[in-house]
């Protein structure tokens with residue numbers, strides 16, 4: 001079944017802990033957002049994994065260069081997943097994949113602003129199997145989910161889609177059609193007055209639409 005990843009962005013350490021405590025029953029993965037990592041560093045990634053060993057922890061590194069060093073840093077801190085940008089060089093992407101295999105950890109490609117079939121095919125050829133179709137925060141007002149975003153992935157065998165970008169409970173029914181491996185939800189839970197209820201409702205929607 002589709003996994004639910006709670007994205008922790010623009011939050012203090014205490015708020016991150018509180019949100020995970022409230023929602024852990026309804027989520028599978030915790031994302032330490034790029035801004036939170038910039039503020040608190042790898043020590044906080046380590047702290048989160050130690051605090052919640054039963055949850056997969058993703059460090060949203062959005063790596064665009066120095067792939068080997070950045071991937072080693074996150075996996076040594078205990079993260080289960082890292083992320084790399086689709087526009088990074090092939091060497092950077094391959095290095096992150098190689099390091100993730102060495103640590104038996106995982107990586108997905110953040111496809112923000114990349115819709116080019118040739119580049120997507122090339123990434124597949126490099127060994128990428130997890131593709132994060134991502135509507136960036138700053139584009140969420142003008143850009144929404146559409147079939148066009150998914151078209152370039154249609155013919156790729158054995159890939160896993162990770163979806164993010166302003167996803168709310170109302171989006172789950174239409175997005176489930178694409179059978180995503182992971183749905184990432186940030187603001188719809190973290191900005192809710194009742195994060196636990198919001199997370200539970202999203203879990204129930206995911207279950208209801210499971211194929």
Ligand SMILES: O=C(CO)[C@H](O)[C@H](O)COP(=O)(O)O
Nearest residue numbers: 007164165166167185186187
């Ligand atoms: O990676 C991110 C921003 O770059 C966010 O974690 C992702 O967009 C999910 O958060 P939200 O649901 O609030 O959009």
